[in-house]
Amino acid sequence: MTKGSSGQNGSSQDQVDHAQDVALKQAREPSSQSVTFGADKPLHLDAGLDLSPVTIAYETYGTLNEDKSNAILVCHALTGDQYANSTSPVTGKPGWWNRMIGPGKPVDTDKYFIICSNVVGGCNGSTGPASINPNSKQPYGLELPVITIRDMVRAQAMLIDHLGIDQLFCVLGGSMGGMQVIQWAAAYPERCFTAIPIAAGARHTSQNIAFHEVGRQAIMADPEWHGGRYLDQDTTPRKGLGVARMAAHVTYMSERSLQSKFGRNLQNREAKTFTFDADFQIESYLRHQGMTFVDRFDANSYLYVTRAMDYYDLAADHDGQLAKAFMNTQTRFCIVAFTTDWLFPPAESRLVVHALNAAGASVSFVEIESDKGHDAFLLDEPEMFDAIDGFLKSAHKAHGLPASGKEA
Ligand SMILES: CC(=O)SCCNC(=O)CCNC(=O)[C@H](O)C(C)(C)COP(=O)(O)OP(=O)(O)OC[C@H]1O[C@@H](n2cnc3c(N)ncnc32)[C@H](O)[C@@H]1OP(=O)(O)O
Ligand SMILES: N[C@@H](CCO)C(=O)O
Structure with missing residues (x-):
């Protein structure tokens, strides 16, 4: 842990010049596969508006079998992206879930066809606040309606269709990916044979909303935000986005x-x-986390994705009774939590x-x-990998899928 001191508000951050910002914007053009739905198929938003066109950028791994029964949808967390198992063109880093996905791994690319899409509201090729508003021909900025977890999932359903x-x-x-799983x-x-929400809950707590609000205020207080x-x-x-990430990052770790x-x-x-x-x-360390984050993430997108998590409250959508959300479900669930997670504690x-x-x-x-x-x-x-591996293997048998996704 002896990386050089990096001043979040000091000189090394200021060295990041205009050229880097331009490079970052270019990198955000979708480099993965993408599909765009036009006015004939708009995305209906909880905000009461229709969004069109709407682009969904995604990556796939493995092979879809003939009856299309071996697909696994991986939902990313707050600042994740579609590059779950491939190098990110933005950071040059390996896929964020390489440990989970791959041949012989719990999410086995020899057996399954894996899809991971960038959420709507994000900044890696799916429609978000940096996308062009067809009316103004300018980036949406805050003119993009607020996006919810339900909207993100509705967009993913369009992709799956x-x-x-x-x-x-x-x-x-x-995390936010787990919220999407619960919403799915x-x-x-009827479209989910199994569901595995990890380190997640069916709502954002008051404390979680509080931390997000601190981050959003840091962004909006930065004079470079210019009202979005x-x-x-x-x-x-x-600076604002870096401080937002620093505060958030503390919540991703444990005191221990x-x-x-x-x-x-x-x-x-x-x-x-x-x-x-x-x-x-x-x-x-925190300054480093803040600084590297601003090189890979859009500040307005940060406002949108944090808001999406804050608004999520599945019980509230069902008269305050969470069980009503799942009545008569045939989906098999495996819920995973970590003892020192204080953002989504096991109690949630x-x-x-x-x-x-x-x-x-x-x-x-x-x-x-x-x-x-x-x-x-x-x-x-390892315990998480073993649990997911075992759960998927048993579900695989129960489903009657062939041993390999390539067969069918
Ligand atoms: C979920 C999704 O969908 S993807 C989005 C998730 N990705 C992220 O959140 C990325 C940022 N988050 C992180 O890096 C998270 O801590 C993790 C969990 C993903 C990685 O955790 P770890 O592997 O334990 O890495 P760690 O937290 O120690 O951070 C390592 C980084 O801190 C730097 N670092 C470590 N100590 C110091 C220090 N004293 N001073 C400055 N920098 C330091 C390392 O050089 C390294 O930098 P790099 O990432 O630029 O190479
Ligand atoms: N650190 C991860 C999970 C946060 O919930 C992210 O930034 O997406």
Whole structure:
């Protein structure tokens, strides 16, 4: 942990110049597959408007079998993207779920056809606030209606229709991805043979909304935000977005992991400097997380995706009774939670488990002892891999799928 001190509000951030911003914008052009639905097939939004055209950028891995019964939809988290198992053209980093997806891995590309799409409201090729508003011919900015988790899932259903798939063998994802899984199972039970929400819940809590609001205010307080019209000015609210990520990142870790990674260790120095530089490793680490984030994510998209999570409350959509969302479902659930996740603690997952039990659903609950906090689902957690591997293998048998997706 001895990377050089990086001043979130200091000189190294300021070195990121105009050219880099332009490169970033270019990188956001969809480089994956994408489908665009026109005015004849608009996306109906919870905000009460229709969105068209609407583009959905996605990646696929593995082979779709002849009867299209081996498809798995992977839903990404807040700032994730469609590059779950392929190198991101924006960061040059390997797929964010390479540990989970691949030949012989729990989400086995030798058996399944895996689809991962960028959410609507995002910034990696799907329609979002940086997309061109057909009316003004300018980027939408805040003219894009607020997007909800239900909207994201409705857009994914359009993509699944487009691919000619009636039923998904599985829908899985973590955090905001897990919210989408829960919404998929509630809205389209007959289309989900299995569902695996990880480190997620059926609502955003008051504390979670509070942290998101801190982040949004940091972005909107940055003078470079320009009321959301920063792209017209060829700039981005880097400082505000960086601070938003720093605050959010703390919530993705646990007290134990922060302590064991960094403790009170100083960053490349023998003694405190009696300044406000990044004396502590944790300060340097957070500044690094903030700075690298602004190179890969759009500030307005951050407003939209955080809002989507805040608005999610599945019980409220069913007279306050979560079980009603799942009545008579045939979907088989595996709910995964981590003991040190304080963003979506196991108690939130248990509410979903109890509702599923009350609805008579088939559900297993895997509570994993981990010190990695919320982001454990992105990391090396053998117990999580074993649980998902076992669950999918048993569901595979119950479904009657052939051993390999290439057969059929
Ligand atoms: C879920 C989706 O759909 S995808 C979106 C998820 N992706 C992200 O959230 C990306 C940002 N988040 C992270 O990096 C998360 O911490 C994780 C969980 C994904 C990765 O966790 P880990 O592998 O444990 O990495 P860790 O948290 O230690 O961070 C490593 C980075 O911090 C840097 N770092 C570590 N210590 C320090 C320090 N003292 N000072 C400055 N930088 C430091 C490392 O150099 C490394 O930088 P790099 O990522 O630019 O190479
Ligand atoms: N760290 C992940 C999960 C947050 O919920 C992300 O940024 O998407």
